[in-house]
Amino acid sequence: MLRSTVELAAMPRSAPVAVFRILPWIWLPVMTALGCQARVIDPPSPQSQAEAGAVPTHRSVPLPPSARNSVLWVSLDDHLGAGTRSDRSAAPLTLTSAGAAPLQLRDRAGKLVFSADRLHFSWRRVALPEALDVARRVAGPFASFESADQVAQRWRAQGVKAQVAHPGEWEVWAPADALDLSGVPLRDVSERISSVVMPVLEGPSGGHTLQGPLQVQASDGMRWNGGVLRGPFRLQADAYGTWTLLEKLPLERYLEGVVPHEIGAGSPAAALQAQAVLARTWALANSHRFALDGYHLCSDTQCQVYSDPRLASPSVRQAIRATSGEVLLWNSQPIHAVYHATNGGVSAHAEEAWDMDPLPYVRVQADGVAAWGQSISVPLRSDMDVQSLLNNGGGAYGAGHPRFRWSRVYTAGQLGQALAAAGQGDAAPTSMSVLKRGPSGRVLALEIDRDRGAAPVVLKLDAIRRTLRRLPSTLFFVEAEGSGAWRFQGGGFGHGVGLSQAGAIDLADRGWSAQRILQHYYPGTQLGPFTVPAESAPAEAP
Numbered sequence: 424m425l426r427s428t429v430e431l432a433a434m435p436r437s438a439p440v441a442v443f444r445i446l447p448w449i450w451l452p453v454m455t456a457l458g459c460q461a462r463v464i465d466p467p468s469p470q471s472q473a474e475a476g477a478v479p480t481h482r483s484v485p486l487p488p489s490a491r492n493s494v495l496w497v498s499l500d501d502h503l504g505a506g507t508r509s510d511r512s513a514a515p516l517t518l519t520s521a522g523a524a525p526l527q528l529r530d531r532a533g534k535l536v537f538s539a540d541r542l543h544f545s546w547r548r549v550a551l552p553e554a555l556d557v558a559r560r561v562a563g564p565f566a567s568f569e570s571a572d573q574v575a576q577r578w579r580a581q582g583v584k585a586q587v588a589h590p591g592e593w594e595v596w597a598p599a600d601a602l603d604l605s606g607v608p609l610r611d612v613s614e615r616i617s618s619v620v621m622p623v624l625e626g627p628s629g630g631h632t633l634q635g636p637l638q639v640q641a642s643d644g645m646r647w648n649g650g651v652l653r654g655p656f657r658l659q660a661d662a663y664g665t666w667t668l669l670e671k672l673p674l675e676r677y678l679e680g681v682v683p684h685e686i687g688a689g690s691p692a693a694a695l696q697a698q699a700v701l702a703r704t705w706a707l708a709n710s711h712r713f714a715l716d717g718y719h720l721c722s723d724t725q726c727q728v729y730s731d732p733r734l735a736s737p738s739v740r741q742a743i744r745a746t747s748g749e750v751l752l753w754n755s756q757p758i759h760a761v762y763h764a765t766n767g768g769v770s771a772h773a774e775e776a777w778d779m780d781p782l783p784y785v786r787v788q789a790d791g792v793a794a795w796g797q798s799i800s801v802p803l804r805s806d807m808d809v810q811s812l813l814n815n816g817g818g819a820y821g822a823g824h825p826r827f828r829w830s831r832v833y834t835a836g837q838l839g840q841a842l843a844a845a846g847q848g849d850a851a852p853t854s855m856s857v858l859k860r861g862p863s864g865r866v867l868a869l870e871i872d873r874d875r876g877a878a879p880v881v882l883k884l885d886a887i888r889r890t891l892r893r894l895p896s897t898l899f900f901v902e903a904e905g906s907g908a909w910r911f912q913g914g915g916f917g918h919g920v921g922l923s924q925a926g927a928i929d930l931a932d933r934g935w936s937a938q939r940i941l942q943h944y945y946p947g948t949q950l951g952p953f954t955v956p957a958e959s960a961p962a963e964a965p
Contacts, residue, residue: 490710522643564592650731763917775861803864821925850877
């Protein structure tokens with residue numbers, strides 16, 4: 424096997440960052456999958472395809488180690504190198520040390536290939552020795568992982584190896600011979616991949632193409648998005664012909680970067696502890712989200728918001744320590760621990776937010792003091808029921824949240840732009856009506872009629888807020904406001920399923936413990952440690 428012998432040694436620390444002693448470079452060819460260094464970025468060779476007996480759906484990416492060994496691979500930036508052509512590189516990637524120690528760039532085997540205060544990568548398209556044919560059936564796009572995963576599970580029930588993908592929006596990929604799914608539009612995709620994008624490390628002597636995965640060690644941390652992350656980091660290829668920058672970190676440190684950004688570092692202790700348990704549980708239960716691309720979780724709102732763990736206050740760190748290793752369990756497995764900012768006074772079923780099976784540990788309930796809750800009669804099936812709730816929120820938990828009640832106006836032009844951005848054409852909206860509500864009063868289907876004979880658009884579940892992005896929730900009623908405008912009157916911020924963060928803060932201020940708060944929002948679950956038998960934990964990749 425070929426292996427890089429490149430060594431760039433930094434000059435003394437007083438020297439300018441851009442000056443290096445450069446030892447000879449060996450250009451790294453794009454190897455076939457028969458070479459172990461190329462497995463992450465390169466497709467199977469034609470011979471291995473024939474042995475597999477089927478055309479692959481995508482370039483293969485090895486799975487990450489199990490997240491249940493308390494180590495997570497979290498994406499900091501994805502789809503890097505997208506748009507690179509033979510004559511043009513995509514936007515570059517620059518990594519900067521946060522301290523005096525330089526960043527160390529290592530190859531897959533851990534051998535040092537570069538050391539500098541700053542690593543600057545551009546991108547280069549490189550021809551493959553042999554083209555790879557791929558073919559797949561594609562369902563989607565979907566507004567969320569949850570809705571995509573439900574379709575994937577339907578295919579898996581037929582024995583089809585279906586996988587959730589995220590090339591831009593959530594999709595489901597299945598082999599080209601997969602059967603149709605009732606009610607699910609599918610499209611067939613086939614392509615010949617003749618080249619791949621590779622990272623180019625820019626230096627004083629020019630650019631040098633490298634082969635991944637690459638490891639970056641930062642003994643003083645690395646600056647990222649206004650903060651500092653400790654790493655170590657990985658730069659590796661994904662299933663779409665682009666690259667992902669990852670941080671590999673212990674689960675408990677990950678929580679330090681999540682809890683303060685999700686609920687606020689100044690929240691009372693019981694609320695912080697409840698959030699720590701949920702963030703830990705959610706991470707374990709959802710670590711398969713990006714399996715197709717060889718990592719566990721992202722760092723934005725498609726997962727849990729993760730940022731600089733140094734911002735965790737002493738109270739946040741104490742909450743994490745106080746709940747160390749604790750998760751919420753149902754049938755001895757971590758639950759799908761979804762949560763949100765505020766439910767507006769009534770919690771929702773999971774199937775009111777996503778196209779998925781019911782979760783047995785969440786329920787529709789008026790979320791407030793007993794006397795107030797008795798005045799709210801669920802299910803809330805009509806506009807009148809929802810209006811009554813929205814006009815009567817004084818006894819709800821978390822009523823002080825700024826989006827506990829809200830109002831938004833959409834003009835016909837704004838609605839038309841939103842629909843066009845969602846691929847629904849440019850016909851102007853003329854009227855709007857709620858077709859269906861769930862038991863919590865949340866809108867399950869919203870119909871928008873349009874001019875020029877265009878077919879009505881029906882937005883369902885999470886696609887409502889994915890399309891009309893200014894709506895904080897789907898707990899609303901809508902009224903015409905003059906000519907060509909509609910006012911949405913609503914309550915809550917988020918999907919409404921599981922814990923309301925504003926409610927948890929309110930309950931903690933009322934003296935509730937973290938365990939009591941969690942039982943209130945996830946009745947029937949058990950709080951306890953979750954461990955994986957040693958024999959079931961796979962070895963960690965380098």
